[in-house]
Structures are given as structure tokens and as C-alpha cells.
Amino acid sequence: MTLLVAAASAGAAEDPSCYSRLTNEWFCWQYVVDRQDQLEAATVEHLQITVAAVLLGVLIAFPLALVARGVPRLETAILGTSTMLYTIPSLALFPLLVPFTGLSATTVVIGLALYALTILVRSMLEGLRAVPAEVRESASGLGYGPTRRLLRVELPLALPVLMAGLRVATVSTVALTTVGTIVSYGGLGNLISDGVLTNFRAELMTASVLCVVLAVLLDLVIVGTQWLLTPWTRGGVAAR
Amino acid sequence: MTVLSDAWAYLTTAANWTGEGGMLQLLVEQLLLTFTALGLAMLIGLPIALWLGHLGRGSLLAINVSNVGRAVPTFALLAILVVADWPGTREFGPYGRAGLATIIALTLFALPPIITNANVAVREVSPAARSAADGMGMTGWQKFRRVELPLSASLVLLGVRLALVQVWATATIAALVAGPGLGRVITDGFYRTNYGKGIAGAVVVAAVALVLEAAAALAQRVLDPVPDQGSSRSSKPRRGMSAVAPTVVAETDAVGP
Numbered sequence: 019m020t021l022l023v024a025a026a027s028a029g030a031a032e033d034p035s036c037y038s039r040l041t042n043e044w045f046c047w048q049y050v051v052d053r054q055d056q057l058e059a060a061t062v063e064h065l066q067i068t069v070a071a072v073l074l075g076v077l078i079a080f081p082l083a084l085v086a087r088g089v090p091r092l093e094t095a096i097l098g099t100s101t102m103l104y105t106i107p108s109l110a111l112f113p114l115l116v117p118f119t120g121l122s123a124t125t126v127v128i129g130l131a132l133y134a135l136t137i138l139v140r141s142m143l144e145g146l147r148a149v150p151a152e153v154r155e156s157a158s159g160l161g162y163g164p165t166r167r168l169l170r171v172e173l174p175l176a177l178p179v180l181m182a183g184l185r186v187a188t189v190s191t192v193a194l195t196t197v198g199t200i201v202s203y204g205g206l207g208n209l210i211s212d213g214v215l216t217n218f219r220a221e222l223m224t225a226s227v228l229c230v231v232l233a234v235l236l237d238l239v240i241v242g243t244q245w246l247l248t249p250w251t252r253g254g255v256a257a258r
Numbered sequence: 259m260t261v262l263s264d265a266w267a268y269l270t271t272a273a274n275w276t277g278e279g280g281m282l283q284l285l286v287e288q289l290l291l292t293f294t295a296l297g298l299a300m301l302i303g304l305p306i307a308l309w310l311g312h313l314g315r316g317s318l319l320a321i322n323v324s325n326v327g328r329a330v331p332t333f334a335l336l337a338i339l340v341v342a343d344w345p346g347t348r349e350f351g352p353y354g355r356a357g358l359a360t361i362i363a364l365t366l367f368a369l370p371p372i373i374t375n376a377n378v379a380v381r382e383v384s385p386a387a388r389s390a391a392d393g394m395g396m397t398g399w400q401k402f403r404r405v406e407l408p409l410s411a412s413l414v415l416l417g418v419r420l421a422l423v424q425v426w427a428t429a430t431i432a433a434l435v436a437g438p439g440l441g442r443v444i445t446d447g448f449y450r451t452n453y454g455k456g457i458a459g460a461v462v463v464a465a466v467a468l469v470l471e472a473a474a475a476l477a478q479r480v481l482d483p484v485p486d487q488g489s490s491r492s493s494k495p496r497r498g499m500s501a502v503a504p505t506v507v508a509e510t511d512a513v514g515p
Contacts, residue, residue, distance in 0.1 A: 105471045106464040107427035109441050113460035117261050193331040200448055206335060214337045214435050222341055226334035231327040
């Protein structure tokens with residue numbers, strides 16, 4: 019008798035929860051509260067991998083874009099190779115890196131950086147090309163050397179196109195990070211994977227929603243940075 | 259580095275290719291999935307995108323579709339479809355376990371590049387060509403069929419080609435949710451710490467991706483009704499008729515591998 023009561027009260031205690039052996043709801047705040055630590059850890063890992071990958075992508079893409087611009091014959095080779103890499107599915111690219119970097123976050127970061135690279139090199143080339151020739155000539159006429167001209171004149175003018183590329187690269191990197199779960203470093207992707215394995219809807223949905231939220235937030239951060247970095251475009255709009 | 263020789267051993271063992279669940283069967287399954295989804299996405303996406311482009315509309319649709327397509331992880335959508343009551347993991351004809359869920363996800367992720375490129379392509383047809391068509395007394399349909407479509411074909415085809423690459427990549431990811439296709443060799447290998455097998459699967463998936471992309475590039479060149487335009491584009495990327503802008507849109511709109 020006591021056993022039955024205990025069982026009943028235990029059942030009652032679990033009742034308000036929307037995830038149990040009996041209920042398996044998609045949206046469940048109780049889950050978010052109970053597993054807050056786990057969710058935070060996964061989100062932080064996701065963010066770290068994404069940011070590291072995009073930064074690495076920028077670091078590699080920038081010199082490549084400059085080389086491609088300076089040596090037209092290399093442009094085709096650089097764009098061709100990066101586009102070829104982009105063709106390889108992420109679930110295949112990560113395993114192909116494993117013999118060199120092992121089952122580590124590095125594998126995911128390098129793989130994602132290679133994808134970001136393709137988008138970034140293209141947008142950097144487009145951005146630099148969009149700088150009017152007259153502007154470049156005026157800068158040279160004012161005594162700007164190639165490096166100073168690049169840093170002070172061309173890059174600022176190319177910034178809107180560069181940032182557009184950065185936004186695309188960042189948002190798609192956030193989404194692709196989930197696939198890193200194949201080597202156990204997928205951030206929120208690990209939770210999605212676990213959600214499928216254990217048929218746990220709340221976990222799966224919460225992680226998916228967090229992914230999209232993360233992508234939108236990072237996108238907003240980039241837009242905000244661009245707004246701060248290009249005061250002249252704001253003035254133009256206000257004057258009009 | 260022993261994993262590399264393991265992978266080689268796996269690839270060169272005939273038994274791994276043939277028979278039930280062999281790589282050949284999985285390859286055929288994934289190709290079937292890919293082309294079914296691509297066909298469905300073209301049937302759904304092309305008419306809408308082309309018609310809106312003809313009306314000079316759809317820029318908002320094109321931008322939003324590709325933004326959403328980029329931000330939503332393919333893996334998450336596949337996972338949700340598989341865990342849901344419908345479509346779930348049930349077998350679906352020749353498409354294998356979770357076939358229906360996979361086809362739905364693949365079709366959805368093929369739509370953004372197709373819609374965006376087709377819409378931008380038609381909208382960017384030079385106004386001069388349109389006016390000329392109007393001046394010749396062409397009806398709206400004639401103008402669309404005989405002027406806008408041929409002039410925009412190369413970009414429309416590029417969109418389909420990008421969608422193909424996207425669909426192949428997504429079809430591979432289907433294996434992460436125990437779906438059909440070659441990705442299963444990769445996931446099986448990694449989940450059972452048989453890394454050689456996993457890497458062997460990755461090699462096959464990557465190789466087929468490259469072959470598909472090359473074939474699609476070739477098909478694009480053959481099918482383009484205005485080949486002059488195409489060749490001038492490849493030899494001299496910066497050219498009038500704002501071909502550059504849509505190409506950038508197009509390339510960066512591949513939603514991701």
C-alpha cells in the first residue's frame with residue numbers, strides 16, 4: 019500500500035514535467051531549466067568552434083585574395099580549388115581530416131574554416147574590385163604606397179561587400195558546426211544527435227532553436243560592427 | 259596513419275561494395291534520393307521564381323528563402339522530421355529507411371539556390387532587351403519564353419547545379435539520423451570506432467560529389483542556349499548586364515555542404 023502511494027506521489031511529482039517516459043513534447047521549458055548546464059556548455063562549445071573557424075577562414079582568405087588579385091593566373095587556381103573543397107559534403111570532409119588532426123575540435127574548426135574560406139575569398143575579391151579605379155589612382159597620386167593604400171583606402175571602401183561575405187560565412191558556419199558531432203565536437207549538434215538517438219524531442223528542438231538563435235545573434239553582431247566601422251555610409255543616408 | 263591503410267583496405271575489398279547494404283547499393287540509393295529531391299525542388303521552385311522574376315518581383319522572397327536556408331542546420335531539420343510522428347523513420351519505397359523524411363529535407367534545402375538564382379536571373383535581364391521585345395509587339399508570354407528565359411538560362415542552370423551539390427551533401431548527412439545513403443558507411447565506421455571504414459566512406463562520398471559537380475558544370479555548358487554569354491563570362495568575369503552581382507549571389511547562396 020505504501021509502495022503504491024509512493025509510486026503515485028512520485029508520478030505526481032513528475033507530472034508537471036513535459037518530458038518523461040510518458041510525455042515527449044517538442045517545447046518544454048522544464049527541460050531548459052533542468053539541463054541548463056548542459057545547454058550552456060553545448061552553446062559555448064558551438065560558439066567557440068564557429069568563431070575559431072570563421073577567424074581562421076578570414077586569416078587564410080585575406081592573403082589568398084590579395085595573391086589572387088595580384089596574380090590573375092593564380093586567381094583561377096585559388097577560386098577553383100576552394101570551390102572544389104566546397105563541393106565536398108561536410109560529413110565527408112571531417113572524416114577525411116581525421117587521419118591528420120584526430121577526433122578533436124581542431125578537425126571541425128579546420129573543416130569549417132575551409133568552407134568559410136571559399137565564401138570569404140570570393141567576397142574579398144569582389145569587394146576590392148568594386149573600388150573605383152579613380153579612387154585608387156587618387157590615393158597613389160597623394161603618395162600612398164601599396165600597403166597604405168590597401169589599408170587606408172581600398173579596404174574601408176570594400177568593407178560593405180567584405181562584411182556581406184562574412185555574414186554569409188558566419189551564418190552557414192553556425193549551421194554546419196552541428197555536423198561536427200560525427201567526431202563528437204558538434205556543440206549543439208551533439209545534443210541534436212543525442213535527441214535523435216534517445217527520441218527526446220525537447221532536447222532536439224531546444225538545441226535546433228538555439229542554433230538558429232545563435233546564427234541570428236552573430237549576424238546582428240556583424241551588422242552592428244559594420245555600422246560602427248563605416249560611419250560615412252550613415253552620414254550619407256542621413257543627409258539624403 | 260594506420261587508418262589510411264585501413265581505409266584503403268576497405269575500399270579495395272570487393273565484398274564491401276557488393277550485396278545487401280554494400281556501397282554500390284547505398285550509392286544508387288543516394289543518387290536516387292538526390293535526383294528525386296532535385297527534380298521535386300525544380301518542379302516547385304522554378305515556376306514560382308521564374309514567374310515572379312518575369313513580373314519583376316520576388317527579391318524579398320529570394321533573399322528570405324536563402325537566409326532561412328542558411329541559418330537552419332540541415333542536420334536539425336532532418337532530426338526533427340525523423341523524430342516526429344510523421345514522416346518518421348518508416349521505409350519509403352526504394353529510398354530506404356526514413357526515406358520520406360530525407361526526401362522532404364533534401365527538397366527543402368534544394369529550394370533556396372534554385373529560387374534565388376532563377377529569380378535574380380530573370381529580373382536582371384537587361385531592360386533594353388525587354389523594351390526591344392515590347393517594341394516588337396511580343397506578348398508577355400512570348401517575351402518570357404523567347405527573350406527572358408534564354409538570356410537568364412545560364413544563371414538558372416547555375417542555381418540547379420548549386421542545388422545538386424547541396425542535395426548530395428544533405429543526403430550524406432541523412433545518415434546521422436540513421437537515414438539512407440552512403441553517409442551510413444561514414445557513421446557506421448565512426449560509431450563503431452572502425453575509422454578506416456568511416457574514412458573509406460568519406461572518400462567515396464567526396465569523389466562522387468566532385469564527379470557530380472564536374473558533370474553538372476559540363477551539362478550547364480551544353481544546355482546554355484546562349485553559349486557566347488557563358489564563355490565571355492568565364493574568360494572575363496567582369497562584364498556588363500550585371501552578370502557579376504548575381505553570380506556572387508549565386509555562389510555564396512549555396513547553402514552549405
